[in-house]
Amino acid sequence: MSPRKPSTKDLTKEMIINEAHKQFITKDFHQVSMRSIAKELGCSHGAIYYHFKNKAEIFYAILSDYFSELNNTLDENMNGPEDHNTKLLNVFVGYMAFGLNHQSQYELMFIMRDREIDGLSQEAANVSYEKFAQAVQSLSMTELLISDIHSTFIALHGFVTHYRHYVKNYEEAKEAVDIHAKFLIKALTHSESSSS
């Protein structure tokens, strides 16, 4: 029933994902090719197709870990001992820091609209947004408009998509991140004064 156990582990899914992940940190999606992965792994690129049905499947496996990381970061900020306002700031800063520290990944998670990878990450992105929206509302003193929370998220997303052109990681944009986060908190705080 089971001839040839995978004891020798010639080539495993894990190895492929690890190599793809390694390259994905410094290169973007299109720059990491099946051939470059195979070359580094010392196998033919055809072999990879035995373990994964296509390139998108490899990258989605990687992305799901990053979605988890993003969600975990949010949870950690929420479970901290700080007061609500500080937490809110941390949530905003945390989101932008994540995007700037994992630029290639963020691109695939939220920016790229390649029909290949899409649909897969679409759902995960929605889940992450829902967590974000709930967190923001629970940290706010007053009842917020859903649209204001949404606008805030969009503003954070905009920061990441903009600054990725100019900085390599969060550290390099630290001050700007802080300023943007405080701008958004200010906007949300004065949100109550909206009509109807």
Next chain:
Amino acid sequence: MSPRKPSTKDLTKEMIINEAHKQFITKDFHQVSMRSIAKELGCSHGAIYYHFKNKAEIFYAILSDYFSELNNTLDENMNGPEDHNTKLLNVFVGYMAFGLNHQSQYELMFIMRDREIDGLSQEAANVSYEKFAQAVQSLSMTELLISDIHSTFIALHGFVTHYRHYVKNYEEAKEAVDIHAKFLIKALTHSESSSS
């Protein structure tokens, strides 16, 4: 000195740009290939390289028109008869409408970080931002923080990069655009209450 005048106009820069532009409206940068342009033009793809040194040069020629259009839209909104607040709203809405109505182009102008096209559009993007920032300041009742204007621009940019996944043009996101614009105006208006 000038044998073979381009009287017969076998293949002109204009024809190439027009065809590339035509395809660029419905397809994105990577989907429009030198071969697809040549095919539609009835020539070999090599012929195009006589008129343009590479693909990026063609697309930059197209993009510069769109940068002009974006700048003109801003000017028109500024020169209108409305009051300052309405103008400010129009500037915000105008920016988002431009991005949503020219998604392929906006992607190349502000989102993509392909080393090919970049650098070229970088400068034009900066110029457009400067115009935007000055417009916003001049329409504001009070002295705004540069950082607040920047945050506002980033939030507009975020809106476009987000909604392009869900919507084909401005019309389909009209309400959301309006809501986002008003959120940002509210944020800017209450800006004065910031410390230091």
Next chain:
DNA sequence: CTATTAATTAACCACCGGTCAATAAGGAGG
């Protein structure tokens, strides 16, 4: 008519994602 020059072609390069028949390798059962 010839020299010059603009324009074009088509073959080439090095990549890409993806497919697939052939093959190697390792037990399981006789």
Next chain:
DNA sequence: CCTCCTTATTGACCGGTGGTTAATTAATAG
């Protein structure tokens, strides 16, 4: 030991991409 069967792997192949360039065509100026 030697089949048989399954898994895993190879490498050639397909059609596609952007880009380059030697050779060629065609038109015009002298």
